[in-house]
Amino acid sequence: MTAYKIDTLCVTGKPDYEANDKTGAIALPIYQSATFAHPELGKSTGYDYSRLKNPTRDHLEKLVASLDGAEFGFAFNCGLAAITALADAIILNEKKGQVFHVICSDDLYGGTERFLNTIGQKLGFETSYTDTSELSNIKAAKKENTKIIFVETPGNPLMKVTDIALTAEYARSIGALLIVDNTFLTPYLQQPLSLGADIVVQSGTKFLCGHNDTLAGFITTNNKKIAENLEIITKTTGSALPAFDSFLLVRGIKTLAVRMERHCENALKIVDALQKNPRVKGILFPGLPQSKGYEISKKQAKGFGSMISFYVDSVETVERVLKSVKVIHFAESLGGVDTLITYPATQTHVDVPEEERNVRGITNTLLRLSVGIENSEDLIQDLEQAIG
Numbered sequence: 001m002t003a004y005k006i007d008t009l010c011v012t013g014k015p016d017y018e019a020n021d022k023t024g025a026i027a028l029p030i031y032q033s034a035t036f037a038h039p040e041l042g043k044s045t046g047y048d049y050s051r052l053k054n055p056t057r058d059h060l061e062k063l064v065a066s067l068d069g070a071e072f073g074f075a076f077n078c079g080l081a082a083i084t085a086l087a088d089a090i091i092l093n094e095k096k097g098q099v100f101h102v103i104c105s106d107d108l109y110g111g112t113e114r115f116l117n118t119i120g121q122k123l124g125f126e127t128s129y130t131d132t133s134e135l136s137n138i139k140a141a142k143k144e145n146t147k148i149i150f151v152e153t154p155g156n157p158l159m160k161v162t163d164i165a166l167t168a169e170y171a172r173s174i175g176a177l178l179i180v181d182n183t184f185l186t187p188y189l190q191q192p193l194s195l196g197a198d199i200v201v202q203s204g205t206k207f208l209c210g211h212n213d214t215l216a217g218f219i220t221t222n223n224k225k226i227a228e229n230l231e232i233i234t235k236t237t238g239s240a241l242p243a244f245d246s247f248l249l250v251r252g253i254k255t256l257a258v259r260m261e262r263h264c265e266n267a268l269k270i271v272d273a274l275q276k277n278p279r280v281k282g283i284l285f286p287g288l289p290q291s292k293g294y295e296i297s298k299k300q301a302k303g304f305g306s307m308i309s310f311y312v313d314s315v316e317t318v319e320r321v322l323k324s325v326k327v328i329h330f331a332e333s334l335g336g337v338d339t340l341i342t343y344p345a346t347q348t349h350v351d352v353p354e355e356e357r358n359v360r361g362i363t364n365t366l367l368r369l370s371v372g373i374e375n376s377e378d379l380i381q382d383l384e385q386a387i388g
């Protein structure tokens with residue numbers, strides 16, 4: 001069988017996928033059916049009820065698994081539903097009351113942190129946050145019962161880069177699972193499983209969907225036990241992605257490769273312009289040769305992505321920028337074709353106490369940009385008039 005390149009896979013789906021559809025439809029049919037008829041007693045078409053399995057979602061799951069180089073893929077209602085399902089799948093076969101230690105990047109999506117510190121804790125996850133860009137920090141955080149290392153790379157919103165291969169090797173040596181949140185780069189730019197990670201989670205709401213019009217979340221893995229458990233969790237809790245949303249994701253992924261190329265290209269140009277602006281006091285972007293994560297990024301990813309955080313000179317500048325952007329939208333989220341600017345202090349990281357935020361560098365003068373695919377000159381002009 002021909003092994004297609006990733007940009008072809010984005011368009012065509014898994015090479016050996018045979019659609020049930022016999023009409024020759026080029027676009028994936030939306031199987032908007034809650035239930036499926038059985039041919040006879042004891043037989044099934046493979047589809048019984050959409051909470052368990054739906055043909056449109058099935059195609060999407062196989063597609064995302066193939067992009068990630070995974071045997072198993074699962075699509076959920078959103079990224080946090082994926083993370084919740086994964087937590088359930090991890091504890092499913094464990095004894096009640098067991099406590100597992102999780103070593104987590106301190107540069108983490110705020111919602112993941114909220115989950116771990118509230119529901120996750122009740123489920124038995126005890127979390128230590130550390131700067132995972134240094135292996136020595138991970139080693140120092142290790143406990144007897146460390147079961148999971150969870151990294152987000154590049155991190156959010158400080159863009160810290162964790163060496164996936166190195167962390168995977170260490171995780172294996174202590175019998176822990178390495179989970180990577182790959183939302184910022186997508187499989188087009190970074191493939192954590194091929195670097196040794198056990199499980200990839202991602203918010204499909206962001207670059208995979210790409211159009212800021214659907215929520216979705218994914219888990220991909222080659223770990224059979226986790227996959228079996230995820231099937232049980234999907235069946236039992238019902239957080240899998242509906243058919244119509246699955247269709248939108250398949251549609252979005254068709255252009256993932258070209259979008260990511262343009263996202264990356266635009267981001268480099270914007271960083272260049274920001275560097276020249278006297279009100280910009282620091283830029284966090286792994287594509288800057290002087291940034292700490294540059295060499296590791298070059299080694300483990302095909303591009304630097306289009307997430308840029310930067311410090312401005314004052315809170316007044318922050319207020320002016322958020323009020324005066326025109327092409328750029330002041331909104332949460334990221335990864336769509338539209339450029340968005342976010343204020344982590346009051347948006348994504350509002351749950352982190354101010355003191356802690358300041359220690360980490362998520363100060364009141366930090367802004368985060370998700371660079372879209374508009375013309376870069378218009379974006380630069382918009383930023384310049386807004387920053388002043």
Ligand SMILES: *Cc1c(COP(=O)(O)O)cnc(C)c1O
Pocket residue numbers: 078079080081109111112152156181183184202203204205206215216217334
């Ligand atoms: C948005 C996001 C999530 C959560 O995904 P939702 O689809 O919003 O639930 C998780 N991780 C990262 C890095 C994200 O950006």
